Amino acid sequence: MSLGRLAALAAAACGLTAAWAAPAEARIERFAVLIGNNAGEKGEVELRYAEDDAAKMVDVLKDLGGFPPANLVLLRSERADTVRRTLIAMNDRVRAAMSTPDTDILYLVYYSGHADANALHLGPTPLSLTEFEQLVRGSAASARLLIVDSCRSGALTRVKGGTSAPPFVIKLDQRLAGQGMVTLTSSSGNEDAQESDELKGSFFTHALVSGLLGTADADRDGAVSLEEAYRHAYESTLRATSRTWAGAQHPTFRYDFRGQGKLILTELPVHASLRSVLRFPRGRSYLVMRDSSEGSVAAEVGTNDAARTISLRPGRYFVRGRGPDFLLEGAIEAEAGQAVDVGDERLSRVMFARLVRKGGGVREVAHGPVAGYQLRTPLVAGDSPCHGGFLGYGIELQHIGIASRLSACRSGFQNEHLTARNDELGLDVRLSHAWDLPVITLGVGVDLGLAVMRQQFETRGDAPDRHGLAGAFGAGAGVTVDLARGLYLHLEGGAQTYVLKQRRAGSEAAEMAPSLAARLRAGVGVSL
Incomplete structure (x- = not known):
């Protein structure tokens, strides 16, 4: 957002207050109509949080904005005729209040729901944007603030609206009746306004409410002005939506003003x-x-x-x-x-892999590499344990973990006639399930793999190298301890059954036969 636009909004906010041209002791009354409707026209996806967003605005205006409960009207799931009658009735109340000497009126109207280029979609009943704007613009209030959190179409983050339409801007006549009006919209003319399941609301209204609760108080004076609220909502919405599938969302403003000063929304x-x-x-x-x-x-x-x-x-x-x-x-x-x-x-620290298993939509998947030491017991009598290492990559979902491991180890044996060296290169895939305890994570799993084996001999005679292929399957258990910065220690042990060609004593022919072994792995991984 350019400095020029922010300066213009600051001037607009200033103009709204000073345009009242009232003495310092003037009494300020505040009125608001807040409209939320999850339903749109036929074929439009139903929103989840538009009505809740309107209720959140009611709470913050009542608690911190100085709006008396009697002057706050919340409309949820209402049709266009009800909205129209409510705005007309509120205009009558504002006009009556303005007749009191030394009284200034702040009038706020908020809408969250579906819209297209021509109308708000209040369920199956449209309310034209022109009429909606005129009902607010025609109020006798000294200052009018219209906030529209609405757009169209739907996708991964449930963008707000229903059917595709050409880009549009909600246009409001800048030659306004009265003395001042500012309009904030949640997105620019060719963008969608988005909802978030994690926030349980729209990005824009969530940022606006958070700002009004105090995070927008940039100058630390204990009050949130219109300029501060808009700046915070703009930057927070842009930052959050830049990471969504639908793309960055840019809130906008329109204004008409005279004078100087600052409009305070919450204290x-x-x-x-x-x-x-x-x-x-x-x-x-x-x-x-x-x-x-x-x-x-x-x-x-x-x-x-x-x-x-x-x-x-x-x-x-x-x-x-x-x-x-x-x-x-x-x-x-x-x-x-x-x-x-x-x-x-x-607070308690929870690593990302635990967040995935915990569920709730905080994080859907954790993944990352792991590497370490591996030990396998001998496959045949007389052989030594097979020492080596492994390198792998794991993916953690809520109920299951999937990991692949590439391993290599070496064993051997020696007698009076020869020295043998056995090399093994293996690849296995493991499926596991884990339980998170306060300090450690316990898991059990099964795996399936394939190993390439090579046996080399040193002897005075002729002993050619041997090559073989073995299948392996097994089960085991593991324990994980979380460290700092996503690192963790992992210890895993299990029983493995190898199926490979073996020569029996006194026989020259090799036959496929199973061989049981134990395997231990210890390593360090990182969760991304």
Whole structure:
């Protein structure tokens, strides 16, 4: 986002407040209509979180924005005629409030759901964008803020909307009635607005709510202005969606303003006695969920956020911090009027492989290389143990692990007539299941492999080299201990059955026969 655009938004925010041209002692009343609808027109994929996003906005405006509950209207799954009547009724209330001397009005309208180039899709009933904009623009409020989190089509992250359409921009007439209006949209004209299962909401509204809770307070003055909220929502949305299949999403703004000043959306210290404050260290990002790890996401503190403090309702929260190769997880009790420092010592470290086995969508797969020492007991009487090494790569899914290993070892024997050296090059694939304990991980598995064998002799006579091929199968158990930075120690033992050609004593002919051996592997791996 260019500095010019940010400067323009700052000027817009300034203009909204000063345009009221009221004395310093003027009373400010706040009104808001928040609309969420998961359903769209026929053929459009149903959204999961649009209505929840609207409810989150209600909570933060009521708790920190100074919006009285009586002035907040939440519409969930309502049709176009209900939305139209509600906006008209709210305009009447705003007009009546404006008739009171020395009163300024902030009027906020929020929408999350489906839309196309012409209309909001409130289930099967459309509401034209022109009419929607005019209902907000025609309000007598001193300052009007319209927030639209909407777009179209659907894919891996459930982009918000239903059917493909040409790129569009929600256009709003910049020659507005009244004294000031700013419109924020969650994406630019040729992009989709995306939802996230991990966040249990849209990227844009999640970033906006987190910012209003405190992470957007860039100047640390205890208040979040419109400019700060938009800057935070823009940067956080762009950063998060740049990693999704649908691609980066760029929030936009449109404005019409006069004057100077700053529009404050939420104030933190004013409500400190009724709220709990969580403070987070720098260097990693944190998600805060209500009640448990399965609860709704209350807020997020990004790795690059300058403000590391959020204001929450008292209660129990589950905090998840993300490191380079691990998560930090734990429950936090947030009490009214208290500030809690959420340091690493309050949370438990969980490595990525454990996260995969834990499930819940935090991480779907972990993988990485492993290498180490291998020992196999003799396959035939008189041979020595086979010492060597192995190199492999493993993939961990929620319920099963898959690993391939390339190994090499050498054994031999010696008598009065000759010295023999046996070399083995093997490849095996292992399927396993693991159980995570507090310190270690235990696993059991079965494997299937193939080995190429070469036997060389040193003797005074003529003893040509021998080559052979052996199949192998077996089962065993292993233990893993997590180290730092994704590293882990792995110890694995098991019984192996080799099927190979063997010469019996007194016979020149070689016959296929099984041979039982034990195998031990010890190595170091890294989880990516």
